Amino acid sequence: MSADKISSRVTAYACGKYRFYTVSGDRSKWLVGGVPEASEEYIREAAGADSIVLLTSRPEFSESLSEVLKVNPGIRVYASAAGLRNIKEILNTDGINERLIKDGAEEDGIRFIVTPGLCWMDSVMALTDGVLFSGEMFSGFDGSAAGLKRYYEENLAVNSGFVRAALGKLRGTEIKTVCPAYGLTCPQGSVCLSAEPDELAAKYREWSEPHRSERKRAAVIYASRYGYTRSMAEYAAELLSIGFDVDLLDARRTERSGLAAAAERADVLLIGTDTVNRNAPREIWETVTSLDTVNKRGMRCLVFGSYGWAGEGIKLIDSVLSSMGMRRAAKPVEALLKPSEKDLERLKKAVEAFLKE
Ligand SMILES: Cc1cc2nc3c(=O)[nH]c(=O)nc-3n(C[C@H](O)[C@H](O)[C@H](O)COP(=O)(O)O)c2cc1C
Known part of the structure; x- marks a missing residue:
């Protein structure tokens, strides 16, 4: 009883x-x-x-x-x-x-x-x-x-x-x-x-209570084997730092909870992914699946990365973020192998869309 x-x-x-x-x-x-x-x-x-x-x-x-x-x-x-x-x-x-x-x-x-x-x-x-x-x-x-x-x-x-x-x-x-x-x-x-x-x-x-901060926050989360996507991520983070507090995180070296927390804090989200066997790496998927699709719906995002032949990982992540209701700031920025000056210029243009807002 x-x-x-x-x-x-x-x-x-x-x-x-x-x-x-x-x-x-x-x-x-x-x-x-x-x-x-x-x-x-x-x-x-x-x-x-x-x-x-x-x-x-x-x-x-x-x-x-x-x-x-x-x-x-x-x-x-x-x-x-x-x-x-x-x-x-x-x-x-x-x-x-x-x-x-x-x-x-x-x-x-x-x-x-x-x-x-x-x-x-x-x-x-x-x-x-x-x-x-x-x-x-x-x-x-x-x-x-x-x-x-x-x-x-x-x-x-x-x-x-x-x-x-x-x-x-x-x-x-x-x-x-x-x-x-x-x-x-x-x-x-x-x-x-x-x-x-x-x-x-x-x-x-x-x-x-909603999280408030004076400056907006950006999360730049990337996975990179040879450093090509990393160099794009670092460049994007540097550009963003004019207008945002930036979390730049290597998905392979950061705990899943740390990635999720950075994405949760962020006002804008950039994901850099390489492509391995027609897919994005597991750590990038884990980041994407831990996103709060209720409260983060409508968040501005951008996907970028280096690829070898078709860049399937970049396309997959971009399409899943759109399906989750995130708003992409620009089309994905893809670089064939080592990013060239032109690739970085395209990345700069895409990142400027965040800064203008
Ligand atoms: C094991 C392996 C599998 C790969 N599979 C693909 C693939 O399916 N499609 C593609 O476009 N690139 C593929 N690539 C190429 C990489 O995406 C490419 O080397 C890219 O520049 C790596 O960028 P990162 O330096 O940021 O890791 C593959 C590379 C490796 C090593």
């Missing part, structure tokens, strides 16, 4: 590291949240509930609904429009007693707040009695801020704009207790996160 009384109306339960809650509404009984594997306790509470609120359709929080429906097929299922659509696709059924959550709507003493992007686009929160069911926001607390931060980094940081929007929406709301969807037992022995709500919001504000 893992129940913990949060208020006269709200009880919290642990199911592994996941949390679910029951609410005694003005007229009926509610279950809030889903878990990856429904425990006996979860099923028992679901069997006696009139309604269930799914704060997101993310499978670890919604698949347990199929078990709930076995014991309580008529239960009212509350979720956002996108949430209901996804839940029906996850359960592969239209046979749910669905109820659409609208922003600000109140039902049986529970207020719903539509807060998309945390981290799926269908996420919502619910509030009753000063108790906030925050879903994935504020999740991961393990008695220290480290667990909270880890959960944020792994799940929500990618949508920092949505996090800020949610914080804005909650401003002015009186919150006595935050009840997240996931998190370890807190030090007070309660299964619910009972760290100060204001403290949590302050931490989230700090983490989701």
Whole structure:
């Protein structure tokens, strides 16, 4: 038994590291949240509930609904429009007693707040009695801020704009207790996160703050066997330094995390790649696949490199960056073997496109 009384109306339960809650509404009984594997306790509470609120359709929080429906097929299922659509696709059924959550709507003493992007686009929160069911926001607390931060980094940081929007929406709301969807037992022995709500919001504000710097940053990341692509990278970096703080990184000599961090910090990204066996080297692919395609969408980029016969690696990387939604500043600059004065002149022209902006 893992129940913990949060208020006269709200009880919290642990199911592994996941949390679910029951609410005694003005007229009926509610279950809030889903878990990856429904425990006996979860099923028992679901069997006696009139309604269930799914704060997101993310499978670890919604698949347990199929078990709930076995014991309580008529239960009212509350979720956002996108949430209901996804839940029906996850359960592969239209046979749910669905109820659409609208922003600000109140039902049986529970207020719903539509807060998309945390981290799926269908996420919502619910509030009753000063108790906030925050879903994935504020999740991961393990008695220290480290667990909270880890959960944020792994799940929500990618949508920092949505996090800020949610914080804005909650401003002015009186919150006595935050009840997240996931998190370890807190030090007070309660299964619910009972760290100060204001403290949590302050931490989230700090983490989701957009990175600002006086000067813009450029990342020039390259791979080069014989030094030809390197010489292009060094030249581009030197030109860029007039208007940018530049990170010039040899992909083969830099940790993957260092490459990803430089690309993450950058306002513009230049990738220099040689071509080996009709492909770009692994380190360049690793850099490209670690790009944050949500927040970096639209970032200006340029691909360049030395090649021996067709330069397939350069073309592949250029086309993948475009498919990811990056905006190329110019066509790729390719140099046949050792870059000539003319090649460097073409590179200069392409780099000037960044400087002009
Ligand atoms: C093992 C090997 C495979 C190569 N395969 C290709 C290839 O498929 N297509 C191509 O255009 N160049 C190919 N090249 C040529 C290199 O891309 C070329 O030598 C280039 O100048 C290397 O630039 P770097 O000094 O920056 O490494 C290959 C070179 C080596 C050593």
